[in-house]
Amino acid sequence: MKISERVVLRFxxxxxxxxxxxxxxxxxxxxxxxxxxxxxxxxxxxxxVVFTGEENTVKEALKDLKNxxxxxxxxxxxxxxxxxxxxxxxxxxxxCPTGAFYYDKDSKKVIFDYEKCITxxxxxKGCMVxxxxxxx
Amino acid sequence: MKTIQEINEKxxxxxxxxxxxxxxxxxxxxxxxxxxxKEVDVVTTGTFxxxxxxxxxxxxxxxxxxxxxxxxxxxxxxxxxxxxxxxxDVYLGATAIxxxxxxxxxxxxxxxxxxxxxxxxxxxxxxxxxEATSHGTDCYPRKHLKTYFSLKDINEAVxxxxxxxxxxxxxxxxxxEKILYTYMGVLKPNFGNANFCSAGILSPxxxxxxxxxLGIGTKxxxxxxxxxxxxxGTQHNPCVERxxxxxxxxxxxxxxxxxxxxxxxxxxxxxxxxxxxxxxxVVGIGIPIPVVDEKIAFWCGLPxxxxxxxxxxxxxxxxxxxxxILGEVSYAELFSGRIKLGSRTISTGxxxxxxxxxxxxxxxxxxIADRKFELTEPVASLPGKESGIxxxxxxxxxxxQ
Numbered sequence: 001m002k003i004s005e006r007v008v009l010r011f012x013x014x015x016x017x018x019x020x021x022x023x024x025x026x027x028x029x030x031x032x033x034x035x036x037x038x039x040x041x042x043x044x045x046x047x048x049v050v051f052t053g054e055e056n057t058v059k060e061a062l063k064d065l066k067n068x069x070x071x072x073x074x075x076x077x078x079x080x081x082x083x084x085x086x087x088x089x090x091x092x093x094x095x096c097p098t099g100a101f102y103y104d105k106d107s108k109k110v111i112f113d114y115e116k117c118i119t120x121x122x123x124x125k126g127c128m129v130x131x132x133x134x135x136x
Numbered sequence: 137m138k139t140i141q142e143i144n145e146k147x148x149x150x151x152x153x154x155x156x157x158x159x160x161x162x163x164x165x166x167x168x169x170x171x172x173x174k175e176v177d178v179v180t181t182g183t184f185x186x187x188x189x190x191x192x193x194x195x196x197x198x199x200x201x202x203x204x205x206x207x208x209x210x211x212x213x214x215x216x217x218x219x220x221x222x223x224x225d226v227y228l229g230a231t232a233i234x235x236x237x238x239x240x241x242x243x244x245x246x247x248x249x250x251x252x253x254x255x256x257x258x259x260x261x262x263x264x265x266x267e268a269t270s271h272g273t274d275c276y277p278r279k280h281l282k283t284y285f286s287l288k289d290i291n292e293a294v295x296x297x298x299x300x301x302x303x304x305x306x307x308x309x310x311x312x313e314k315i316l317y318t319y320m321g322v323l324k325p326n327f328g329n330a331n332f333c334s335a336g337i338l339s340p341x342x343x344x345x346x347x348x349x350l351g352i353g354t355k356x357x358x359x360x361x362x363x364x365x366x367x368x369g370t371q372h373n374p375c376v377e378r379x380x381x382x383x384x385x386x387x388x389x390x391x392x393x394x395x396x397x398x399x400x401x402x403x404x405x406x407x408x409x410x411x412x413x414x415x416x417x418v419v420g421i422g423i424p425i426p427v428v429d430e431k432i433a434f435w436c437g438l439p440x441x442x443x444x445x446x447x448x449x450x451x452x453x454x455x456x457x458x459x460x461i462l463g464e465v466s467y468a469e470l471f472s473g474r475i476k477l478g479s480r481t482i483s484t485g486x487x488x489x490x491x492x493x494x495x496x497x498x499x500x501x502x503x504i505a506d507r508k509f510e511l512t513e514p515v516a517s518l519p520g521k522e523s524g525i526x527x528x529x530x531x532x533x534x535x536x537q
Contacts, residue, residue, distance in 0.1 A: 094485025128408035
């Protein structure tokens, strides 16, 4: 079965100049899509990636990354729309490039669909009551 | 056809027919305005959006020994309040920010705390740090004050908003290559998004577009309690171009409103931060419209397809105060999530919460149906489209002429 895993990777300094992702996708024959990357020489690197492939191979690949001393977090746990704070104005709806926010047709509440989110974080800047938080 | 007194008598007898403006649209569509005018007595409206011209004034009572904060300095949780009033009266505006806030020095600034947030915390019953200094006088000898207080501890706390409830507003877009941080929110480059700010069919002043039933003294829903229309709002601009139905096609009328802060609910008073712009207050207002005749029923039943807002470029025209607009779009399009502008399709975002506007209109409807809220005759009218009032820009002068 094909799956997509969205993960936040933190590279230690000594791995930043290695072609880690390229080696990984060749080894396991999986697809990748980099959503965000801050990888600078001599600094800890941060990358948000979606890996797509057969369930087994994706899991193996992620395990491989962990063994290389790369810290790994699933992405969707890091994105929060706090329902106690949100006023359901919908300013995030127009900002979001992937349609991850939408109005519920009946209630007119703003719904957040994790699966569509690419963590570009434009909504975090746009939310006037700070109901949307992204934590790495 | 119907007087406000007759409607109030129906409220007292529990016989009043009250619907929200949203429900009125369906009713008028099905039955027409003549029948709707006969059936319905009151239409409730609601709006919930950022309204920068919002403020509070407080009277603390005197500490012992007494102190003249008037003419001195006063900070509430570090946010400056205006002290040019009597000894222990101060005034705090929603957009005030602490003197040590970096503003836009590190662009875009966060503006994470300011007057709007202080107001929200007070309404939620929280304690706020009051720090004041004074020059000291024979009658008011104290020179320094540092204390916490909550709304329970002080004499008066009044919300007074010089401009709320805009009748229609701009749709903001950005034609430039760079992202803009504005009071209309984040505007992505190359027409990346379009932000608007109106409750549309629930918006109070779009339902009585010629201010026939509301005016000075009208009792309203203000942030969870009863408030009043105090005056027309600043920048009230009733003489703009209107549709054949009489609905303004540009930002037009505004209201100044007043109410007891101590009675308000934090659900309807929210501090807000616009990245790169500043702090503001999100305010919830609902106004009952008495259906005194068919014309009012007609207006209250107009669908979103027949209300238009101007699309304004916030990268050029707006900051340079040029009057040109890029087009007009209906509120039906705006609420659909997409507008068409020439060959472009642009995603829309709303700064005003329709969910909350609907909630407010529903609460007000409940109050009226439960005989807790009677309607008021305005003490005086607001300047209408015959007033000749046009709001001005400020022409800068080199010297006194």
